Amino acid sequence: MDHTAVFLMNLGGPRSLEEVEPYLYELFSDPLLITAPFGPFRPLVARLISRLRAPSSAEKYALIGGKSPIVEGTEAQARALQRALGPGWSCHLAMRCGHPSTEEGVREALAAGATRAVALPLYPQYANATTRSSLVELRRVWPGELPLAEICTWHDHEGYLDASAAALRETLEALPASDRASALVVFSAHGLPMSQVRKGDPYPGYIEHSARETARRAGAQEFRVTYQSRVGPAKWLGPDTVEFLEANARGRAVVTVPIAFVSEHLETLYDLDVLAKEAALTGGATAYVRVPALGTRPDFIAALADVARTGLAAGRPAA
Known part of the structure; x- marks a missing residue:
């Protein structure tokens, strides 16, 4: 029986004030996320910018509880979505920057017995800087011999x-x-x-x-x-x-x-x-x-489940 892993892809955020600078470094290192023409000096420039911006960013995170709540919030969405999808499905976080990273999410899915996957970006509206960047990273680490259905946008669902x-x-x-x-x-x-x-x-x-x-x-x-x-x-x-x-x-x-x-x-x-x-x-x-973010609203989770099921069906190879 097939086991379908759903990767909830988002940008991510620091889970503590200590993670702010490493998170910023990953952000500025990705040419799709930050399109400035840094050329071969991108790692060096990313290191400099992340070091300079970390103190002011940390002050903002301190005001909202000392961390980004996005990881905990996405974990709650993953649990709710897995319940909505039912047997044969598992949901995993794939943060573009920070942890749990896309690579960590893939390892977790494979350990759970995944035989195929659905890439589900939590960006409703496609953009190269967000959706494409997350898809490129997932393609890089997901085993090429296993099917991967990619959802690009669901802004009109x-x-x-x-x-x-x-x-x-x-x-x-x-x-x-x-x-x-x-x-x-x-x-x-x-x-x-x-x-x-x-x-x-x-x-x-x-x-x-x-x-x-x-x-x-x-x-x-x-x-x-x-x-x-x-x-x-x-x-x-x-x-x-x-x-x-x-x-x-x-x-x-x-x-x-x-x-x-x-x-x-x-x-x-x-x-x-x-x-x-x-x-x-x-x-x-x-x-x-x-208006609060949609989070784990039951009507929103039901919509995400439909997006995942439809995406899997659309991405399935012809018999």
């Missing part, structure tokens, strides 16, 4: 969009009625350098689709897509979330949606809960709330 809309609707309904009608819904996604967009990366279009469908299904009257977490001086996708909120929040409640993130981590707990909130209130918002 009906179950995912319904779960996303339900989470937004619940947050909107928690607002006072006086704020609800005029609330500004801001879908904030991780940014991408414009150099990648000009090369044809489909990410912005996928983000727009997910945001538009989520807003429609939730009955949101007004929404805007913005981008966060810019790194370096190069031009990135915009508008920037913080700058947009400072300029457009006056006199209304603001609801932010982490549309590209399905787990809580630094980009939600610090960038949105601290920086974006501060920007909105400074800009005159009457209230600021954030």
